[in-house]
Amino acid sequence: MPVTIAIVEDNAGICEELQQILSEDPDCSCVCVCRNLHTALREIPARNPDVIIMDIRLPDGSGIDATARLKRLLPRSEIMIYTVYEESDEIFRALEAGAGGYLLKETAPEELLRSIHEIRQGGVPMTGEVARKVIQAFRRQPAKSEPLTSREDEILHLLAQGFLTKEISAQLSISMDTVKSHLKHIYGKLHVRTRTEAVIKYLQ
Secondary structure, three states, rough: OOOOEEEEEEOOHHHHHHHHHHHHOOOEEEEEEEEOOOHHHHHHHHHOOOOOOOEEOOOOEEHHHHHHHHHHHHOOEEEEEEEEOOHHHHHHHHHHHHEEEEEEEEOOHHHHHHHHHHHHHOOEEEEEEHHHHHHHHHHHHHOOEEEEEEEHHHHHHHHHOOOOOHHHHHHHOOOHHHHHHHHHHHHHOOOOHHHHHHHHHHHH
16 A cells, blocks of 8 residues: 655645655655644644655744644654754754654655655654764764663664664674564663654663
8 A cells, every 4th residue: 555645834836846756656645735733733633644744844833843743643653854954953853753754855856755665664764964963963972771782882873874674684784683672672771662762862
């Protein structure tokens, strides 16, 4: 079945562009387009989309606030920020609100489509500039709830870069079951339940 997608974007031209990009992928289906926060909170829960593409600056509120509210209503929906803003504060506020990805609007159409499928599969897609800022903060702030082993630290570092389980497995030449076992231990030590929460908790 195709990935169902909702768009939250106030710019009509960008809305049309996104719809056109999605229409070119038979594995994507746009089920809802909202131009403001109020409409998004009213319409999107009823559609229960797999992925929500979210702008940050909306005419009647913040897309980051919308992300937090929609994640409470739709915990299984993945929210991907799609914005021109690449300030560190915006990035970490969005991730803390529950966003699972962060793309800049300069992202190429093929990369956007790849990111939609990636986030649906449990990845954390980020534009290169955004990923670099996350990694830099990651290196500056290695605080942990409990000490991680060197292997767990290595896996969490790859997790912060958006690698999927199978990609971490290939990168480290270990089995996927071993990666999953390490992730389980990491989540337990950091007292979190998801990949995004693990990265945010580690950064803090």
